[in-house]
Amino acid sequence: MFIQTETTPNPDAIKFIPGPPVVPGGSYDFRDAAAAERSPLAQRLFKIMGVSGVYLGGDFVSVTKGADDDWATLKPRILAAIMDHFLTGLPAVDAAAQPVAASSEEDSEIVQQIREIIDDRVRPAVAMDGGDIVFDRFEDGIVYLHMRGACAGCPSSSATLKSGIENMLKHFIPEVQEVRPVL
Secondary structure (H helix, E strand, C coil), rough: CCEEEEECCCCCEEEECCCCHHHHHCEEECCHHHHHHHCCCHHHHHHHCEEEEEECEEEEEEEEEECCCCCHHHHHHHHHHHHHHHHHHCCCCEEEEEECCCCCCCCCCHHHHHHHHHHHHHHHHHHHCCCCEEEEEEEEEEEEEEEECCCCCCHHHHHHHHHHHHHHHHHCCCCCEEECCCC
């Protein structure tokens, strides 16, 4: 098994692409070992000292390290853990695990438009960098978004939100006045 790696705009995150699908049809964000109880793959990765976050996308795994940790030490251990996991044949997440939230039938027309733009235009672009941006809510003209995977804590995420996503949403949806991250 050959696992490709890609750097991300976040110096504390690397995108690992194992080849086979990781979690088709969803994505999962684990910010600590306790949150990873339903993911055998994330549990395995959190056992590596220095791993501070795991994001599982359709065909990739983004791993975030602590600011004081070194990729030269962590990367070989992470590659081995991912390879070992896929060789076991276990799923990356248990069937009972819930993916990052999707839209609801109760969403207003504006919220549906916001979700559609984010899902169709934004999420595929940030997935290429090992991250994800997920809609949280729209209230009083402000769109609140969760930064996931390599996007969480990325130095360029503020610019992505303001210059990219906010401008795009304002262009297509006049009711949008601002975009803010959910911290």
